[in-house]
Amino acid sequence: MKGPSILIIPTLLVGVFAGCAGEDDRRMEEKQQEREQELISLQEEFQEKAAELEQEEGGEEGESGTQYALADTAEEIRSGIELTISYDSTREVFSGTITNTTDEIVRMVRVEVHLSNGVELGPTPTVDLAAGESSELELDAGSQTFTTFGAHVEFGSGEHGSGHSEEEGEHRP
Numbered sequence: 001m002k003g004p005s006i007l008i009i010p011t012l013l014v015g016v017f018a019g020c021a022g023e024d025d026r027r028m029e030e031k032q033q034e035r036e037q038e039l040i041s042l043q044e045e046f047q048e049k050a051a052e053l054e055q056e057e058g059g060e061e062g063e064s065g066t067q068y069a070l071a072d073t074a075e076e077i078r079s080g081i082e083l084t085i086s087y088d089s090t091r092e093v094f095s096g097t098i099t100n101t102t103d104e105i106v107r108m109v110r111v112e113v114h115l116s117n118g119v120e121l122g123p124t125p126t127v128d129l130a131a132g133e134s135s136e137l138e139l140d141a142g143s144q145t146f147t148t149f150g151a152h153v154e155f156g157s158g159e160h161g162s163g164h165s166e167e168e169g170e171h172r173p
Helices: 002-056
Strands: 073-078 081-088 093-100 106-115 127-129 134-140 148-155
Touching (some): 073 148, 093 106, 093 127, 127 134
Antiparallel strands (some): 073 081, 106 127, 106 148
């Protein structure tokens, strides 16, 4: 009678261990799903915070949100590029300069002006600026009616540095 009972014990042990292994796999799967859910929640929270910050800072990335009166000269620095721009009401144009204040080349720099009437002028043609180099710029406002303006520097090949081609990135009134 010893023979049959010896066979039953190993078979039972294999079944018990298989059940434990299955339980461990299920727990690991549940933990993995919990981690994935936490990651999704963190990503959603990050996107919400980024959207809030973008709105607080005036809209597009890199915009200060500062509005200038027509007689003011806008002066802003972003990523080492200094922008100085003002409105010439006689000629109905914005003119100014961008200057690279860094020690390295800054590539694909351009400028946009946002008018209080919702019209966006630009961007200017894209330029590469060597260390310390300046470039003149001009944007035609035409016969637009507005009371304030904002201006900002952008980088990259497309609108807002999105990587689109120059033609896709350009938008004019």
